[in-house]
Amino acid sequence: MGRYSDSGSDAADRARANGFSLIELLVALFVLALLASVAVLSLPDSGGDLRRSAESFAARVGAARDEAIVTARPTSVVVGQAGYYFETRGEGGWQPPDARSLQGGDWPSDTVVTHEGAGIGTKDGQAGAGNRRIVFDSLGLASEDARISLSREAHEATVTIARNGDIRTEAGQ
Incomplete structure (x- = not known):
């Protein structure tokens, strides 16, 4: 039994180490959206x-x-x-x-x-x-x-x- 529980927690630890959390992805998207809005506002007037x-x-x-x-x-x-x-x-x-x-x-x-x-x-x-x-x-x-x-x-x-x-x-x- 100890073997299954250890391998399960090791797999979860490896997945966390290899990927991003949902919060990290949302923060990255927010920063990208903020940068895009600054870029759009700095474009020259289009009439x-x-x-x-x-x-x-x-x-x-x-x-x-x-x-x-x-x-x-x-x-x-x-x-x-x-x-x-x-x-x-x-x-x-x-x-x-x-x-x-x-x-x-x-x-x-x-x-x-x-x-x-x-x-x-x-x-x-x-x-x-x-x-x-x-x-x-x-x-x-x-x-x-x-x-x-x-x-x-x-x-x-x-x-x-x-x-x-x-x-x-x-x-x-």
């Missing part, structure tokens, strides 16, 4: 920043359209190479809006902005050198069809504003 900027811009343009409907006053978005801002039409002309949701923003660095649209004339359609003003009336209708394209390196994102007030975002390559 996500540009897409997020376009989506944020589209959401704010939608808020400007809604502001025009709620206040029954024309509200505009002015788009330029450096960024965008909003204005509402008051007694003294175009003024900064009171709404916190209508804060302007800057485009990410090295972003090239192009905008296409018919324009509505020099006085209201253009808001300065190279800037484009799109006005939403009290019904939420836009003054023009517009297409604002943001591009950086090989990535592109486009915000399309239709005359009926619809706003769409498209992310390219």
Whole structure:
């Protein structure tokens, strides 16, 4: 009997010495996962920043359209190479809006902005050198069809504003 019990414990001791415990394997997997997540976070931007900027811009343009409907006053978005801002039409002309949701923003660095649209004339359609003003009336209708394209390196994102007030975002390559 002693022989069987000794050989059984010797075999178990040899198995422990030759292999890894479950805890050791789980710790090793955790360390590998941690290293992989650090590597992924350090990879260069793949256009996500540009897409997020376009989506944020589209959401704010939608808020400007809604502001025009709620206040029954024309509200505009002015788009330029450096960024965008909003204005509402008051007694003294175009003024900064009171709404916190209508804060302007800057485009990410090295972003090239192009905008296409018919324009509505020099006085209201253009808001300065190279800037484009799109006005939403009290019904939420836009003054023009517009297409604002943001591009950086090989990535592109486009915000399309239709005359009926619809706003769409498209992310390219």
